[in-house]
Amino acid sequence: MKIAFIGLGNMGGGMAANLVKAGHEVSAFDLSPEALARAKENGCAAFDNVQDAVSGVDAVVSMLPNGAIVDVVYRTDVIGHAPQGALFLDCSTIDVDTARTVTAAAVGAGYAMVDAPVSGGIAAANGGTLTFMVGGTDDAFARAEPILSAMGKAVIHAGTSGAGQAAKICNNMLLGASMIATCETFRLAEKLGLDLQTFYDISSKASGQNWSMTSYCPVPGVGPQSPADNDYQGGFATALMLKDLKLAMAAAQSVDADVPMGEKAAALYEAYADSGAGGLDFSAIIKTL
Ligand code: NAD
Numbered sequence: 001m002k003i004a005f006i007g008l009g010n011m012g013g014g015m016a017a018n019l020v021k022a023g024h025e026v027s028a029f030d031l032s033p034e035a036l037a038r039a040k041e042n043g044c045a046a047f048d049n050v051q052d053a054v055s056g057v058d059a060v061v062s063m064l065p066n067g068a069i070v071d072v073v074y075r076t077d078v079i080g081h082a083p084q085g086a087l088f089l090d091c092s093t094i095d096v097d098t099a100r101t102v103t104a105a106a107v108g109a110g111y112a113m114v115d116a117p118v119s120g121g122i123a124a125a126n127g128g129t130l131t132f133m134v135g136g137t138d139d140a141f142a143r144a145e146p147i148l149s150a151m152g153k154a155v156i157h158a159g160t161s162g163a164g165q166a167a168k169i170c171n172n173m174l175l176g177a178s179m180i181a182t183c184e185t186f187r188l189a190e191k192l193g194l195d196l197q198t199f200y201d202i203s204s205k206a207s208g209q210n211w212s213m214t215s216y217c218p219v220p221g222v223g224p225q226s227p228a229d230n231d232y233q234g235g236f237a238t239a240l241m242l243k244d245l246k247l248a249m250a251a252a253q254s255v256d257a258d259v260p261m262g263e264k265a266a267a268l269y270e271a272y273a274d275s276g277a278g279g280l281d282f283s284a285i286i287k288t289l
Pocket of ligand 1: 006007009010011012029030031032035063064065066069091092093094118119120121122235236237240243
């Protein structure tokens with residue numbers, strides 16, 4: 001297929017390369033000349049603007065920083081410029097409302113569109129092992145699935161338009177809260193005189209077990225290899241966790257949902273990011289406890 005890829009940063013760069021490896025013809029655009037040069041090295045055709053990149057394609061994939069940018073890029077340069085009937089896949093993490101309104105605008109102009117945010121970081125984007133959670137109609141999902149499969153290990157239909165973003169921010173609100181709970185628990189265990197590896201061996205087989213502990217332990221030297229073992233470099237940045245928690249708080253407010261743990265996690269991550277730690281992995285918040 002001919003696919004345009006907009007936004008070839010940390011995540012999009014690897015994703016576009018995997019589309020090329022799967023045999024697709026990929027036309028790329030990014031505001032950053034460095035990102036565009038890397039895309040070219042990976043076999044994409046580089047374009048100077050979105051309108052030219054989407055001309056004549058079967059599908060458009062985007063991996064952009066936020067909802068405001070997604071809204072402008074689609075309304076200004078994709079809708080009306082990509083061929084009628086083309087499929088749009090926005091893989092960025094954005095708010096549910098923007099996902100729904102941009103999709104409605106695209107569908108109203110004769111296109112199909114899914115929101116398809118991802119779970120998994122830069123390594124999963126490069127390795128083609130992302131998990132996609134997809135919002136859209138059954139028809140749009142059926143068309144999107146083979147494209148997304150070239151970039152991921154799992155593609156799950158979450159529901160109608162916006163459901164992919166809803167699943168993503170609910171998941172990440174749970175992740176943020178569970179990471180802080182895991183961090184404070186290990187600090188308490190330490191102060192109570194427990195050996196941390198011993199506590200890990202117990203809790204990972206008991207009812208406190210959770211992903212933040214057993215797949216991504218925030219304590220260096222305990223559990224499997226994680227960013228904690230690399231001085232909290234790499235992994236999932238605190239700034240991105242804060243972004244997702246803010247999206248979750250806005251979504252909760254919009255539907256009048258009570259999320260006290262999510263609110264607390266958002267406040268703690270905001271304070272930590274404001275202290276200058278936005279670039280560190282989100283498990284580094286253990287240092288504040
Ligand atoms: P990034 O900043 O590395 O990449 C974004 C790219 O978009 C940049 O190269 C930037 O130049 C480009 N861009 C910005 N405005 C543009 C425009 N108007 N037109 C064309 N290109 C434009 O960010 P990232 O880490 O790749 O994240 C992208 C998305 O993926 C975000 O929504 C993020 O929340 C989500 N995400 C990131 C991770 C992660 O671990 N990095 C994990 C899951 C989801």
